[in-house]
Amino acid sequence: MVEFEPKIIGFLCNWCSYAGADLAGVSRIQYPPNIRVIRVMCSGRVDPVIVLEMFANGADGVMVMGCHPGECHYLEGNLYAEWRIKMLKKLMACAGLEPERLRLEWVSAAEGSRFANMVKDFTNQLKGLGPSPLASEKPDETILASIRAAERAAGTSRLRTLVGREKELAEEENVYGEKVTQEEFDKLMDESVKEEHLRSRIYLLTKDKSMSVKELAKHLSVDTRVVLRHIVVLRRKGLLAMDRIEGISPLYVALEAR
């Protein structure tokens, strides 16, 4: 049997990690040829939606690399990268894709061997995990649907705002003059991620065909009351409407986002 060779997408910041990869090259440090590098100016540029898009299209692993904390060329873009990755890992867990398939590493321009080691290590780790369920010709449809929902969730204002405000909330006082502890924030984030993911799943499911609360609850293996609560929110946001009533069950359908 041919050994499984994972496909890795690497997002490298121009100033530190890309330079570190260059140094690995100049120093002829050998590492496995599994990574394909996409250069970005800053690790803070890496939009969570893009990362999930890579997974949806069959990436076995995604590596985001930036400058060490405090060394960001753009002062603190890497901090945002760190918060985004944290959020993304939660979303991946919700979607049933191993969060270990996503890695964030700091590599400086002087750390050619560190870069090589990171790639080597990640490649081996992914070999251990095996191919992504979305990597084959016929990807696992449930997980794919779930990842697509995660992708949609990562694009919602709620999650993006939360990530963007993490620093402010953690370091400064919020509008009420209170400080949010890291624990409180993490809890809030956990809940929001779960909710947004579920909502996105409902939204995407009802895009193809109208469904009842019961059907949705069954499909998603959650309580009908939970589904109903989310449907209320989605309707309020103008994302979902009642299509028709079958028997005593109202059927809902997704609306095109405005």
Added chain:
Amino acid sequence: MSFGKPKIVCFVCNWAFTEQELAVSRIRKVADMSVVRVMCVGRIDPVIMLETFIKGADGVLLVGCAPPDCHFVEGNVYAELTVKVLKKLLVLADLEPERLEVRWVSPVEEVRFTGIIEDFAKQLKKLGPSPLAKEKYDVNILEDVSAAKNAVADFRLRALIGKEKELTRSVNAYGERISQIEFNALLDEVVKAEFIRHKILVLARKKPFSVRELAEVLNIKPAVVLRHILNMRRKGMIALANIDGATPLYEALEVR
């Protein structure tokens, strides 16, 4: 231990002797001979010569045309320089350098092939059988000769062998001549360094080694071993395998 007929592999220049001269039966009485005819002794790869020892030859003999008579102009000069380096390596590998010789024949001298072989067989008899020819061959020497073989397979030594004549007898790229003494000093240094490095490589293929362990095995100063390790790392020959407490261990990297 008595030692009957030494095993000799003889590389003979195509232009030096006729078939008949080579086929003299008397030779078989003094030696267990293999004769390999080559277009020019200057073309025998040094790797093959050392490989011949590894395979168990007691002696390796090169017979070619005397310096002015080479059919390929300078092949014999190159052969001589190669043998010089190989002898240095054999010394390092603890194999008697007298097991490798080069003999020149000139059509005007009427030297007989049998005579050459008899002389060489005598020389080998004095040395006794090669430690690599015995059933229970000496593992250490085998490793050393393998290391030497890898060393001459490497670009650095070959480059120097190839350039010696030009540099010492003509002028270098700057139009200067390098004295033979100077060149020999450099060659000695490089031969030794390359031998040690390839020895380290042979060792580090078996298991990761620390500098101290290597120093002990090689019987040289740890600081010198460290220096070689650094050069080997730079050239991609070895890498840090892991760190055991305060001790870094190095492993060989496969083919470059």
Added chain:
Amino acid sequence: MADGKIGAVLVVGGGVAGVQAALDIADSGFKVYLIDRAPSIGGVMAQLDKTFPTNDCSMCILAPKLVEAGRQPNITLITNAEVTELSGKAGNFEVRIRKQSRYINEEKCNGCGLCAQKCPVEAVDAYNRGLNDRSAIYIEYPQAVPLKYMIDREKCIGCGICQEICRAEAVEYEQEDTETTLKIGSIILAPGFTSFDPRLKTEYGYGRFQNVVTSIEFERILNASGPYGGLILRPSEGEIPRKIAFIQCVGSRDAQLGNNYCSAACCMYSIKEAIIAKEHVPIELECTIFYMDIRAYGKEFDAYYNRAMEEHGVRFVRSRVADVGEDPLTSNLFVHYVEDGEPKTEEFGMVVLSVGMRPPENVEKLAEVLGIGLNRYEFCQTDTFSPIETSKPGIFVCGAFAAPKDIPESVAQASGAAAKAIAVIASERGKLITVKEYPPERDVSREEPRIGVFICHCGINIGGIVNVPEVVEHAKKLPDVVYAEENLYTCSQDTQVRIREKIRELNLNRVIVGACTPRTHEPLFRETLREQGLNTYLFEMANIRDQCSWVHMHEPERATEKAKDLVRSVVAKARLLEPLKKPVTSVIPVGLVIGGGVSGMTTALELARQGFEVHLVERAKELGGHLRHIYYLLGSENPQEMLRSIIEDVSENERIHVHLNTAIVDVKGYVGNFTTIIRSGGNEKQIEHGIIVVATGATEYEPTEYLYGIDSRVLTQRELEERLAKGQFNAKTVVMIQCVGSRNEERPNCSRICCSQAIKNALKIKELSPETEVYVLYKDIRTYGFKEDYYREAADKGVLFIRYDDEHKPRVTRENGKLMVLAWAPILKTWVPVEPDILALSVPAVPNANNEHLARMLKVPLTKDGFFLEAHMKLRPLDFATDGIFLCGLAHWPKPIEESISQACGAATRAATILSKKTLEVEGIVAHVDEDLCVGCGLCITLCPYSAIEKDETGIARVQEVLCKGCGTCGASCPKRAITMQQFTDAQIVAQGLAVLRGVVHG
């Protein structure tokens, strides 16, 4: 023309100081010749691993500056070179330069490095301080600028292999040393320093004991690209040490050697090395620093020192080490020292000698050729009020050659030297620089993508592993690719001509190069596009060398597959590329300087000398600031006289508009176009200007300690100074207490100037009244640099220095009208009473109360202590992260006059790089807001580190393009995904990824 001025500057020395000066000058419209004796620029900073106090990777922050210097069209780099002759005078010099042969044609060498791989000769690597070897043909370090190999002629045997193997035909064994004559208007000296040779301190065993290394060797050891790959190893046998001793002041503060001065940076670099060392090894490592005084006097240095002790567990032992011995069996080292009067011995695995700075090599010759004066230590002669001027007009100095100093001070001083050098030739601005003409840009907006792909063999660097023809064939089949070819070197001049031909012939509107890294080569190809009338952003690179052939040498097939993937990936992106315009803004050539102290006045004067109009705004009713209270100095200059002369210069200069009794009310706008409202009395006035310099100074701390304000005998040093100056001093006994209100819980950092101030006053007392007893109670005496001489002088004159620590702070009481000071005597282990007639408190300079207000108005940050925080503590000491706003003087951090003046000149230079341009053009990769999607939530505004986004009248986010640096953090967070990062759009990035994952480019 013989007497005319010449708009060019010679910068001698390509370390960080020289590079900064060169960049500033070239950026201000003058030609620069930057010469260095080494084969590459970068100096000592390029050898360092990390930098204090931020622990930034040194190469990471330096390399971009070096690359910029190599690329700047108006900087000519002349390496391996030195000055041999000088004639002429300020404004019009003629200088002869001797350039040593490299034996490599710099035009042809493309730095591929194949020669070094095949070179059979090994030589000791001097760059790594002899800790390992390199080949005889070499570059100093992988990121070397210029990236041109050089033959070590001493070692080279002339075998000819490099020439045979070099496909670029760059090896020229016949190349000879050359001499050239340059015409220049002024000269900046930045030759740096050499490290003290510790062999002269035989007692420390350097050169005899293998495991005794110098601090600079240790930097290389720590460095990931250094000899040991970033692991700390003992040279004796390659084991990781468990205990390291750092010995301070090796070759500094050493009267025996005649090096009485302090080298100023060693305390901090040793603390840094100790911290980093502990991070670099997988085992528990004990680091001990043996020191006399810890001189952590810089910005936030004490906080760093404290962290070293508390968080990292670095041990500090106050003792001068007597000698070092070795155990020949283990190669371990015995450090012999005296602590609390007792001799002690301790065993270490490694000893690092913190070697001091010495004047650069051959300094006498340099001084002789140039005709400049040296001080008693053979550093450059300068004065307090002219810290940048050498003794010869038109020649200026910066960096460690002026006095031992750390990186940020060198950088600030370099910018300062640039101001001085420019002032000599200000009238010649723009005359010697080349402005390239380009054809008009072709409009490709209506064209379908037509992509040309050029794949580089890089000699055999790529082609030896990757099957280049196969990659070319693959590229040809990709959508929108109309042409693909392979080149031996795509970067060579003839290929540039070819690319241009192909663009013209085939009407290409996108170009892709598959070769090495865009970090070094993108600008070259972009230039080629521009020369052919294509927008420079219609270009992409696939890095198939550094990321492919060089790192997958054993797997040619997979390397080829990867190369195809990488090329396909950028083709997918290229199809979506769009031409970008570089944002341009006009510049109002007027400066606003806030603060009328010596810093503000100096900045204003320097700007005026360069020909710019300046508004100088001062809150008080007169100019002069803190300097008004300084009556004498450690040296012989008269500060009040100097102040009068500076004020006179300012008042007489018609380009400077002084606004006294004036406050800043409001600041609007951005770099090049600020509008500020100032108020004086009841009148408000509006000023239009292009830059802002913050020079607001600091305030003296008003102590609450030690009966200050309660007992009239308790004074601050400044009050004591006034009495001494005005003849009101009369005391038999004076006690001085250092660090009153600083280096404590509330203010953890050192105020830098108080030690020198105390010694200045102590010396004055000894001068006026030799009988008076003076006691200085101190924690560490921090008379860094040449000020150490005065410390010694004070001690020689009988001033008593008694150290205290936090557990034994001095106690001051008043009983029956008697002032009593109890000082702890550490050796006697007892409290010693002194009854002073005057108790002088050394108090820190603290931030102005209104810093916060001003910072908010300018949208610039403050440090925890409340001083203004620059863009980068190491390399951008005078800039704020927000473009167009600069900083100098005490507002930045407490500092003596000469440093304030250096910074003030530097701030002027930094400002002039903007003011000298009619328009500012910035990188076109900027964020773009889709107004229809934006809901005005303002998240991007909080995220942007450059204050480049603001809300417009309608509440929608708007990017101020000239301020945007293109990081893209805003876009990745925008809740509505309304922000696009041009050249790195979501669609482009996704297309790149999908092209790889799906194996095809989708139409």
